Amino acid sequence: KAGVTQTPRYLIKTRGQQVTLSCSPISGHRSVSWYQQTPGQGLQFLFEYFSETQRNKGNFPGRFSGRQFSNSRSEMNVSTLELGDSALYLCASSQESGGEQYFGPGTRLTVT
């Protein structure tokens, strides 16, 4: 089976812009979770989608949003980018909510 894929792998944006990141889970996995990883804050949970419904949400401002499509692919969107949004954004999929997660390689976002 193909692993979790994330596109793009690298992204450079300017403050105030918005960005959309994409994640394709492992075939058959219905749960997709998103994380932000920074040197200072570590791995922080953004949200989880299961069968197109947001099941859990972390403590991030409303500028961070996501969605999941019927084929389980997921996107996350960050509007009005701030310098502090520079991070590695990781997507993970699992067969069931709370089960072992399989991570993609991440999208490295740099905001200038």
Place this chain on the structure above:
Amino acid sequence: AQSVTQLGSHVSVSEGALVLLRCNYSSSVPPYLFWYVQYPNQGLQLLLKYTSAATLVKGINGFEAEFKKSETSFHLTKPSAHMSDAAEYFCAVSKASGTYKYIFGTGTRLKVLA
């Protein structure tokens, strides 16, 4: 509320020495516990998982972890460190009551000395 504590943000061991990475958790219900490894510029890879079966869990690359309920611990060990084990290791807990939430520890960076 669930939480995970990893003691030691950096651990150094000599090649061939025992690797011990510590993880303590708190959970109001029996948890699922996981160890992940992250190599530079990569995503996380599952090393092993505990889901209330055997308390001693064997994972990939010679790693294992023991679930100790009385100590609320899930420490990761490997008898003999290899240079290729140098990476960052994350402990995680899931299965809160009601809804599943994944909580990661802050990570331990393992350095292996020649």
